[in-house]
Amino acid sequence: MELELRFFANFRTAVGSKTIAREYDDDATVGDVLAALEAEFxxxxxxxxxxxxxxxxxxxxxxxxxxxxxxxGTATELEEGDTMSVFPPVAGG
Structure with missing residues (x-):
């Protein structure tokens, strides 16, 4: 399945783009995708x-x-065309 992945702040810098598309197994979970992203970048x-x-x-x-x-949580199932967004902690005041 193909997913759209969106990144913000320093995660966007690490990936080099605000949005990327990636293919994953049809039974991939949120945890599987996050682990793959950590391994890729x-x-x-x-x-x-x-x-x-x-x-x-x-x-x-x-x-x-x-x-x-x-x-x-990380066991959340994903489907073709889903969008995942990853936000780092934000500090401010």
Whole structure:
């Protein structure tokens, strides 16, 4: 299946683009995609998933605009044409 992946702030810098498209197995989950992204882009390695494969605290990962932590987390299933957005922690005041 093909997914559209969107990145923000320093994640966009690490990937080199705001949006990319990638092909994944039909049974891929959010966790599978995030692990593949960390493996593909050196600048993302260890920044998205923790040592047990969970999404790091303060990160926001959205599937079609919905926070995956409110769905099934990294076990959230994906479908052809879904959009995943990855937001790093943001500081400001």
């Amino acid at each position: 050196d600048g993302l390695e260890g920044l998205i998933l923790d040592d047990v494969g969970d999404i790091r605290p303060q990160l926001n990962v959205l599937k079609n605009g919905r926070e995956v932590l409110h769905l099934d």
